[in-house]
Amino acid sequence: MNIVLPDGSSKELAESATVADVAASIGAGLAKAALAGVVDGNPVDLSAPVADGAQVSIITAKSPEALEMLRHSTAHVMAAALVDLYGDVQFGVGPAVEGGFYYDVKLDRNLSPDDLEAVEARMAEIVRAAEPFERNVVTRAEAEALFADQPFKLELITDLPEDAVITTYRLGEFTDLCRGPHLPDAGKVGAFKLTKLAGAYWKGDSEREMLQRIYGTAFFKKAELEEHLSNLEEAEKRDHRKLGRELGIYTMDPLAGVGLPLYLPKGARVIRTMQEWLRRDLYERGYEEVITPHVYNADVWKMSGHYDFYHENMYFFNINEGDDENPRLTEYAVKPMNCPGHVMLYKSELHSYRDLPLRYFEFGTVYRHEMSGVVHGLLRARGFTQDDAHVFCTRDQVVDEVVAILDLVDHIMGSFGFEYEAEISTRPAKSIGSDDMWEHATNALKEACARHELAYEINEGDGAFYGPKIDIKVKDAIGRTWQCSTVQVDFNFPERFELAYRTEDNTEERPWMLHRAIFGSIERFLGILIEHYAGALPLWLAPVQVAVLPLADRHADAAHELAAKVKAAGGRVEVYDQNEPMRVKIAKAQSQKIPYMVVLGDKEIENGTVSVRERHEGDLGAWDVQKLLDTIKDAAL
Structure with a gap:
């Protein structure tokens, strides 16, 4: 049979050939370096068979997919070590995640940092033994029998679709329910380190059982691990939650609620300084400041679409607008977004093409019901203030307005010494608007980036349902990337709220609407700044100079x-x-x-x-x- 290689060439192999055979047919060096493969776009083990005409590439340690696979395999090595050391362990999930991996487990004992050292030692023995990862395809009944004493795995099996192909991987005495692929054997695991312990609710549900989560990380080379651990240590020193308390910036009080920061005088001074600086700049750039309510009648959110699509992230309540004898309850909600207020302000007056572009901005505080498990200091809060703005313009003005916004991004990020990258997200599967509108909007964002000489990556299908967007990602002092500024084209609000302007021909047309934020969440940006500067804010921004x-x-x-x-x-x-x-x-x-x-x-x-x-x-x-x-x-x- 013949298979197709990444360069388009073909290779003749025996009918029973595997991915490992493909690597060997190319060369002894590749055969030695091979860790797994990609067959017709799907990552597979080295032992996976290939079919006639298949497109095959080989994954080595240099491949972009390799690090995630290494970390997933290392999570299995850790699980095998836990079984060897503690015997009766119940396992939840153990994925590779950004920066490493974790496994959620249930044990009869609470693990301590000293226990992690023992687990690492047993992991090292498993790696030295180079035990293989063995993949098996099983029926649902076989899987249920195999994991009869693993209630969390049984629940995962129940959640699988009826036609799912169920696979397991065995490493020593440990067998896991897993899609794979994995390294050929544990001996290919490089340098690893178990980093911390935490509690985690099963499936992230606070009503479910609390498990112990063991975090770790792995790299192919020891030097890479040491650099990563050094960065983690530096990040811990820069943790804005620790520095925020020590520097008197903000505090959190359980009495106030989860994710609701309380700013001390120094923190308030920093935020007001940031706002006043940006406010002056926005006035010079032709923006007009507005102020909108913190709560709206629920009808506003029904009209905007948030009631149906964002309900679980919002705070709703009822107000009696009648009296005790004739109660009349009206539903209200605290705003998670500032957009509806700006749209209603636009609609409160008649506009002609001469009024456009119209640029409204607001430092608007919003509230979103984030899950308590993801709330993280200022970086992920339930209450935060956005440096929000909305630009209402004609179709032909979109490029110029986006260029102007990118100029503002450049000025703001440059003032803090941030390097940044851009990403354009295109039309998702579920979206509104005509093909022509999407094409025009996406091309406008691309043209604006080109005029601004801003390089960008394309993130296919990750735009908002109402339009494409540019996301700006800044890099901090220790190389971490943060999502900050965004520019979004919106076809939804102008249509839902029936916005219009009078054209030069005295006809009515819908304006185009741009959402934009530069800091994004001011709280989040402040958290990033604290960590970027390790608390030593620049002279102009320091609360005490x-x-x-x-x-x-x-x-x-x-x-x-x-x-x-x-x-x-x-x-x-x-x-x-x-x-x-x-x-x-x-x-x-x-x-x-x-x-x-x-x-x-x-x-x-x-x-x-x-x-x-x-x-x-x-x-x-x-x-x-x-x-x-x-x-x-x-x-x-």
């Missing part, structure tokens, strides 16, 4: 006079006038990541200078007071 440190009590009045001058120059300042040693004051200011520490003593007061320390550079020597004030003024954006 200068700490004045008097050497002794007799210098306190001069310290407060200096602080008044810094405030008059627009700076943010604190005076450390407590009766403490200078080393303690400096250490306190340093721990608060304050950019400048200014020491005042007899000599400084006599000379009209200040002794300056910078948080990163240390002692900068004596400065004239005006130099300090000018430095603060020059930092403002």
